Amino acid sequence: MSWFILFIAGILEAGWLVGIQKSESFTNIPYVVFAIFSMALSLVLFSIALKDIPVAHAYLVWLAVGASSISIINHYFFEQPLSTQQLLCFCLIFIGVVGLKVSN
Template sequence: MAWITLVVAGIFEIGWAIGLKYSQGFTRPLPTTLTILSMIISMGLLGMAARTLPVGTAYAVWTGIGAIGTALLGIYLFEEPATTARLVCLVLIAAGIVGLKIVTPT
């Protein structure tokens, strides 16, 4: 259950990272509110997952999910570059997440 909680926390991390762009420096009320709400949910779920999982693993996986999702949405939503090198680096982050899942006892 901790791993599922951690994945959901990572999804909310993506939400707040993308929300930062839409809030335009916290000047737009609705995107700002949704961004802050995503931050609170994401951190709360990370804290719940860290009760069971090693904190280093939980944090690394959480940030990895956030980094991959935010980069991919940046490519899709904001036409950021999708270079081969960038995509390979995202695959390496994903491999690290999978590796941590495999070697972390639960």
């Protein structure tokens, strides 16, 4: 269950990055609120996951899921290009994440 919680925390990390991006320098208040909510919930879930997952593994997974999520969100919702090489690298990141889970 901790790995699932960590995965959700990583997705929420991408959520607060989108919120900050769309807040237009913190002038668009609904996006500011969304960013703060996503950031807080991401950190809470991350800390819950740390009860069962070593901090080094959890941090790497949290960052990997967040970075991958933000790229995918930007591609599908904000029309930013995503190359085949980038997709391949994301696959390598997720292979590493699976490797960490298996080794834990």
